[in-house]
Each structure stands twice: as structure tokens, then as C-alpha cells.
Amino acid sequence: xxxxxxxxxxxxxxxxxxxRKTGRSDSGPKGVLVVAGKAxxxxxxxxxxxxPLAWMVIAGFKxxxxxxxxxxxxxxxxxxxxxxxxxxxxxxxxxxxxVTFAGALLFTVLSLTVNSLGAYAFARLEFAFKNVLWVxxxxxxxxxxxxILLTSFVVVTRLRMLDTLAVLVLPGAASAxxxxxxxxxxxxxxxxxxxxxxxxxxxKWAIYRHIFLPMSKPVFVVVGMTSFLAFWNSxxxxxxxxxxxxxxxxxQYLATFRSERxxxxxxxxxxxxxxxxxxxxxxxVFQRHIIGGIKIAGLK
Amino acid sequence: MSARSNVMAYAMLAPIVVLLTIFxxxxxxxxxxxxxxxxxxxxxPIPVGWRNYVNVLGDRTFIESVxxxxxxxxxxxxxxxxxxxLFASLVKTVSGKIATILKVSIYIPxxxxxxxxxxxxxLIYNYQGGILNAFVGIFGVEKQAWLGNADTALAALTVxxxxxxxxxxxxxxxxxxxxxxxxxYEAADLDGASWFQKTFFITIPLMRNIFLYLLxxxxxxxxxxxxLPLVMTDGGPLERTLLPNLYIFQHFRNDTYVGYSIAAAIxxxxxxxxxxAGIFRVLNxxxxxxx
Numbered sequence: 001x002x003x004x005x006x007x008x009x010x011x012x013x014x015x016x017x018x019x020r021k022t023g024r025s026d027s028g029p030k031g032v033l034v035v036a037g038k039a040x041x042x043x044x045x046x047x048x049x050x051x052p053l054a055w056m057v058i059a060g061f062k063x064x065x066x067x068x069x070x071x072x073x074x075x076x077x078x079x080x081x082x083x084x085x086x087x088x089x090x091x092x093x094x095x096x097x098x099v100t101f102a103g104a105l106l107f108t109v110l111s112l113t114v115n116s117l118g119a120y121a122f123a124r125l126e127f128a129f130k131n132v133l134w135v136x137x138x139x140x141x142x143x144x145x146x147x148i149l150l151t152s153f154v155v156v157t158r159l160r161m162l163d164t165l166a167v168l169v170l171p172g173a174a175s176a177x178x179x180x181x182x183x184x185x186x187x188x189x190x191x192x193x194x195x196x197x198x199x200x201x202x203x204k205w206a207i208y209r210h211i212f213l214p215m216s217k218p219v220f221v222v223v224g225m226t227s228f229l230a231f232w233n234s235x236x237x238x239x240x241x242x243x244x245x246x247x248x249x250x251x252q253y254l255a256t257f258r259s260e261r262x263x264x265x266x267x268x269x270x271x272x273x274x275x276x277x278x279x280x281x282x283x284x285v286f287q288r289h290i291i292g293g294i295k296i297a298g299l300k
Numbered sequence: 301m302s303a304r305s306n307v308m309a310y311a312m313l314a315p316i317v318v319l320l321t322i323f324x325x326x327x328x329x330x331x332x333x334x335x336x337x338x339x340x341x342x343x344x345p346i347p348v349g350w351r352n353y354v355n356v357l358g359d360r361t362f363i364e365s366v367x368x369x370x371x372x373x374x375x376x377x378x379x380x381x382x383x384x385x386l387f388a389s390l391v392k393t394v395s396g397k398i399a400t401i402l403k404v405s406i407y408i409p410x411x412x413x414x415x416x417x418x419x420x421x422x423l424i425y426n427y428q429g430g431i432l433n434a435f436v437g438i439f440g441v442e443k444q445a446w447l448g449n450a451d452t453a454l455a456a457l458t459v460x461x462x463x464x465x466x467x468x469x470x471x472x473x474x475x476x477x478x479x480x481x482x483x484x485y486e487a488a489d490l491d492g493a494s495w496f497q498k499t500f501f502i503t504i505p506l507m508r509n510i511f512l513y514l515l516x517x518x519x520x521x522x523x524x525x526x527x528l529p530l531v532m533t534d535g536g537p538l539e540r541t542l543l544p545n546l547y548i549f550q551h552f553r554n555d556t557y558v559g560y561s562i563a564a565a566i567x568x569x570x571x572x573x574x575x576x577a578g579i580f581r582v583l584n585x586x587x588x589x590x591x
Contacts, residue, residue, distance in 0.1 A: 038390055042398075045387050046405040052463065053408065055431060056420045068426060072434030118316035127309035137316065140324045142577050146524055146545050147569035148327035150552050150562050151334065155327050157341070174319035204308045233413035235527055236549070251415040255531055258419060265423065272416045279411050287404050294471045 053276070060084060060270035067265040083270035092245065093271060096253040101278065103168050103249070104231040110173040111227040112220055118174075119182035120208050124194070141176035153240050167241045168249070172230065178223045185219045186212060221286050222293035232279050250275045335563040340556035352563035361539065362564055365547040366523075368454065372543060373522035375458045376465070381514060383462070384470035389499075391470075392477045403474070407467035414464065414527030421460040422447065422532055447533055450540045457528050457541055465521070469514050476510040477503065520572040544568055 059067050060083050062076040087093050121127070122134060152171060161167040189212065197207050235251040242248060248256070254275060258268055283290065335352055339345035356362055391402045409417075424431050425446035433443045446456040480503065488498050504511070526545035529535055535542035535550065542550075548568070552561040 038393065041386070042390055042394075042402060045383070045390075046402065049405050049409055049463070049466065052417070052420045052424065052460075053412070055424065056416070059423060067423070068429035072429055072431065072437075074431070114315040114319060117312040121309045121312040125305060125309040125312070127306045130309075133313060133317065136325075137320060140320050142573050143324060143328055144520070144524060144569050144572055146526075146548065147565050147573070148324060148331060150548075150558060150565060151327035151331040152323060154330065154334075154341075154558070155322070159322075170319065171323040174316045174323070176320070179316060204305065208312070229411055233411075233415075235413065235415050236530070251413050254419060255415050258531075268419060269423070272419050276412055276416055280408070283408070283411050284404070287400075287407070291403055291407065291471060294468070294475050 056269050056276075057273050060266060060273050062266050062269075064264065064266055067269070080266075083266040084274070087267050087271045087274065092248070093253060093274075095246070096248045096250050097275070097278075099165075099247055100232060100250040103165055104228045106165075107169045107173060107231040108224050108227045110169060111175065111178065112224055114174050115178040115223065116182050116213075116216060116220070117208070118179045119186055120212055122179070123183045123186035124207075124212075125204060137176050137179065139176075141180065149236070149240075156241060162241055163244050163247065165247065168231070168234075168238065168247075171237075172234075173227075175227075178226070182216070182219050182223060185216070189215060218289055218293065221289040225282060225286055225290055228282065229279055331562050331566060334559055335566050337559050338557055339559055342556075348559065352559045353567065355560055356564045356567055359564075361542070362544070362547060364539070365542050365544040366568070368540075368542065369523040369525075369544045372454060372458060372461070372525065373519045375455070376461045376522045376525075377515060377518040379458070379462050380466055380469050380518060381511065384466055384473055384514075388470050388474040388477055389503075391474055403471060406470050409463050410465070410467035412464065415531055417460045417464055418528055418531035421456075425456055448537055450538045453533055453537055453540045457532060460528055460532075461522060461525055465518065469518065472514060473507065473510060476507045480506050516578075523572060524568075 058075060061079045061081070063078075063080060063082075066073065066076055118137070122130070122137075156162060156167050156171065161170075193211055194207055197211060202210070233251060234249065235255065238249040238252045239255075242252065254268070254272060257264075257271060261267070334345070336347060336349060337345035338348045338352075387402075387406060391399055394402070427433065427443060427445045427448070430446075432446060437443070444452060446452050484502050484506075485498060488502060493501075523543075524545050526543055526549060529541040529543050529546050530549070533541040535546050544564075545568070548561050548564045551564070552558060555561065
């Protein structure tokens with residue numbers, strides 16, 4: 001009897017978790033339970049995370065009355081594309097998506113340029129008053145948005161920037177947090193690369209342009225995605241500064257649609273789905289970098 | 301350090317310094333200045349000393365909104381941390397494709413805008429045809445107007461807040477978990493330690509800084525939340541979802557004399573700003589020790 005045990009124990013554990021090889025003792029019936037428990041918990045949290053979005057997409061396929069129907073039905077009777085067709089046929093929706101997209105691109109390029117130049121200077125150059133400037137720049141990182149939201153509005157009003165693309169693109173582009181993040185990355189670039197180039201007579205600008213920029217892809221993806229997302233998702237600043245419908249930002253459009261056409265819930269859900277799509281696609285394309293970027297941030 | 305290298309450095313720094321000066325520093329200085337004045341857009345400013353601040357501190361609606369913000373954060377942040385920690389511990393034990401799917405799924409809500417989250421959750425909470433009422437109906441609970449009822453509105457707002465913020469916290473904790481050397485756990489296994497013992501005596505102490513960071517960043521973020529109440533409830537019913545920033549924002553829009561609203565924003569900033577500066581200092585000093 002005793003001789004049988006060593007034979008069966010590995011056999012059972014290999015059913016539970018074939019690919020993993022650790023010295024842990026979660027084999028046997030208890031091991032199966034642990035694996036099952038993990039699977040249940042994992043599925044539950046994933047469902048919880050994705051459920052509201054699934055619900056949004058599905059509601060987009062329902063008819064106007066079906067969305068608020070009693071008794072409740074999870075899936076529509078017939079999957080209708082009308083909501084999607086109608087919202088895409090609304091010139092204001094299409095314009096709003098395009099304007100926001102163009103603005104977000106501009107904002108992202110500006111943010112990458114401004115912040116990486118500053119990051120490079122602080123990481124690699126020596127100049128007079130470096131410490132003073134560093135403290136000046138980095139202090140802005142600790143100022144919560146709300147403290148300056150109101151006076152920022154007063155400032156842009158004085159600068160006559162209200163109701164222009166500039167008021168959306170310029171104010172948030174410079175970011176001490178992004179500069180800080182990029183500087184940390186540039187600090188880790190080996191000095192040897194730079195020294196060789198300096199011996200060849202390359203200027204600091206050439207070193208930035210030809211050595212640092214090409215290496216910046218991982219940080220550029222993280223900062224670029226964060227900037228794009230911040231612009232695409234912003235709502236409060238646009239409602240304060242943009243009144244002309246030609247420049248309506250997509251979040252502003254959705255919120256306005258909700259208050260002006262309250263009955264068209266299916267269309268609102270279809271519009272929300274389409275409005276979430278660009279950032280969702282961007283995220284899925286770059287997810288490896290973005291999730292990896294959380295590690296680069298060096299939160300220890 | 302030649303003059304030439306100074307010029308190059310200043311040229312590279314000019315864009316960010318100019319932009320930060322116009323759009324961050326000027327507004328801050330201006331805010332401090334205006335908070336001591338009675339000023340509207342069309343009148344010359346009249347100095348009023350500390351009156352705006354005194355008025356803010358004597359305003360019950362504001363004080364109550366701050367208390368409500370703290371309560372909101374006390375519900376949201378620990379919930380996020382606990383779910384995030386459990387999920388991160390789970391993700392750590394799986395590998396390959398499944399781990400990627402789990403990480404991507406939990407992060408997706410993070411990229412959804414506050415407006416879209418609000419729109420979706422309003423529909424979830426809808427009295428007619430809302431899925432929450434259908435769900436509680438299974439257990440025989442009567443339909444509720446979750447956002448319309450003064451007793452449930454604030455709690456109802458915490459769910460989308462947790463949902464939106466869960467991903468980033470989970471992944472930061474996961475990065476911290478992965479950094480803990482496996483040898484610590486192996487040694488504990490040899491001593492026959494249970495999962496709870498390992499969690500409480502190895503994992504949690506080693507993740508102290510990460511928890512501290514997430515706790516404070518989450519806390520200041522949650523107190524300042526205002527897109528959700530702005531879109532979902534506009535502060536109602538009976539001001540039960542009037543969080544401090546929403547109160548300041550509404551006040552700013554309705555009162556052309558902006559000194560009061562600015563003083564309120566500065567008072568809130570002083571409290572929250574000193575908390576985040578403190579945590580930054582703690583994190584930075586730790587990093588110096590690590591080398």
C-alpha cells in the first residue's frame with residue numbers, strides 16, 4: 001500500500017497543473033481546489049471589469065424601447081444596427097470624433113517633443129542654474145488640477161484663446177510628471193554611447209536627435225498613449241472653454257447628446273461604444289509597452 | 301560648462317519652461333492673488349484680506365462636501381486596494397497568455413472616460429430596465445432609484461469610481477509582487493507557512509511603499525473626483541453627491557465673483573498637496589537607499 005503513494009501523487013498533480021513546475025505543495029485534491037478557486041476568482045474579476053462595457057455595446061444594438069424594457073432582457077430580440085447607422089449619419093458626431101482625434105494627435109506630438117527635450121536637457125546637459133530650473137519645473141508636479149482650473153480659465157480668457165483648438169492643445173502639453181518619467185529613462189542610457197559620438201564631434205542636439213530619440217520608443221509609447229488618452233477623455237476643460245459646436249470634443253458631444261436627446265438611449269450607447277473604440281484599439285496595440293511601462297516608472 | 305552648452309540647454313528647456321510658466325505657474329500665482337480680492341471679470345479687484353477664506357471655512361455646504369469627499373475616498377480606495385491586491389496575487393501565479401489576458405482585461409476600464417463610465421452606469425442603475433434592478437429582483441428586492449435616492453446615491457457613485465481606478469493600482473501592485481525574491485517564499489514554504497502567513501509576514505511588509513503610494517495617490521484622487529457626480533447626478537439628490545471639487549466648480553460657474561471659489565480650491569489644494577508632496581519624499585528617499 002505504502003509503495004503506491006509516490007506513484008499516484010505526481011499523477012494527480014499533473015492533472016491539476018501540467019505546465020507549472022515549482023516546489024509548492026498544492027498537489028492532490030486540495031491542489032485541484034486551489035486551481036478551481038483561482039479560475040473562479042479570475043473569471044469573476046475579468047467579468048466585473050468588462051461587464052459594463054459589454055453592456056454598453058449590447059445596449060447599442062437594442063431598439064429605443066428595448067433599452068428600458070420591463071421585464072428586463074439582457075440581449076436584444078433582434079440585433080439592430082440602426083443606432084450605429086444613425087449616430088454615424090449624424091454630422092455633429094462625425095465632426096466631433098474627427099476634431100477630437102486631430103486635436104489628440106497634435107497634443108500628443110507636442111507633449112512628446114516638449115517633454116522629451118526638457119528631459120534630455122535635465123538628464124544629460126550641464127548648464128547654469130540647472131538646480132533652480134529643476135526645482136521650478138518639478139514643483140509644478142504637485143499642483144492639483146483643481147487649484148489652477150479656475151484661474152487657468154481666467155488666463156486663457158485674457159489670452160483670447162477661448163473657443164480655439166489652441167486652448168485645448170497648449171495648456172496641458174507640458175507636464176513635469178512626463179518629463180520626470182522620461183528623464184529617469186534617459187539617465188539609464190549608458191554614457192559610453194554618448195562619449196563615442198562626442199569624440200566624433202557630434203553636437204548635443206545631434207546626440208539627442210540620433211542617439212536618444214531612436215531609443216525612446218518605450219517611453220514615447222507610454223507618454224504618448226497617456227497624453228492621447230488624457231486629451232481624448234477630457235471633459236471638464238472642453239465644457240469650460242469650447243462653446244462653438246464646430247469644436248465640440250467627443251466627451252462633450254456625448255454629455256450634450258445625453259441631456260438633449262434623453263430618449264435615444266440606444267443611440268447614446270452606440271455613440272459611446274464608437275467613442276471608446278479609438279483608445280481601446282490604441283491600448284490593445286500597445287498593451288505590452290503600457291503594462292511594461294508601469295515597471296519602468298520604477299515605483300519601488 | 302561653456303556658454304555654448306548653456307545656449308543649447310536653454311533652447312531645449314525653453315518650450316517646457318514657457319508652457320509651464322503660462323499655464324501652471326501663472327494660474328497658481330494668480331489664484332493666490334485673486335483669493336485675497338473681490339473680483340469679477342468686469343470689475344477692478346477690491347482687496348478683502350482673508351475674507352474669502354473665512355467665508356469658505358464658515359460655509360457649511362463646503363465643509364460638508366469635504367467630509368463627503370473623505371467618506372467617498374474611504375469607501376473607494378480600500379476597496380480598490382483589496383480587490384487589486386487579490387487579483388495581482390492571482391495573476392502572479394499564472395503565466396503566459398492567461399496572465400496577459402488577465403492584465404489587459406483589468407486595465408481596460410482605466411482607459412474609459414469618466415463621461416462614458418457615467419453614461420453606462422446611469423443605465424445600469426436605471427429604474428426602468430436597469431440591470432441592477434433586474435439583478436436584485438431575482439432575490440426579491442424591490443426596484444430602487446439608486447441615483448435618485450438620497451441614501452444610495454453616494455454609494456452608487458463609488459462603484460464606477462472603483463471600476464475606473466482598479467487597473468492601474470492592480471498592475472502597480474503586480475509589478476511590486478514580481479520584484480519580491482522567490483527565495484523568501486521558498487524559505488517560508490520549508491517552514492510550512494500558510495498563504496496567510498506568507499502574505500502578512502512577507503508580501504505586505506515588503507510592499508509597504510507601494511501600498512503607501514497607492515493609498516495616498518488614490519485618496520487625493522478620490523477626494524477630488526468630480527466628473528462622475530457632475531455627469532451622473534450633478535450633485536443631487538439633496539447634495540448627497542456634492543463632492544468638494546464639484547461644489548467649487550458649480551460655485552465658480554454661478555458666482556461671477558471668483559475669489560470665493562478660488563479660496564476654496566486653494567484650501568483643498570493645501571491639504572491634498574501636502575499629502576502628495578510627503579509621499580513623494582518618502583518614495584524618493586527609499587530609491588536613494590536602493591541605489
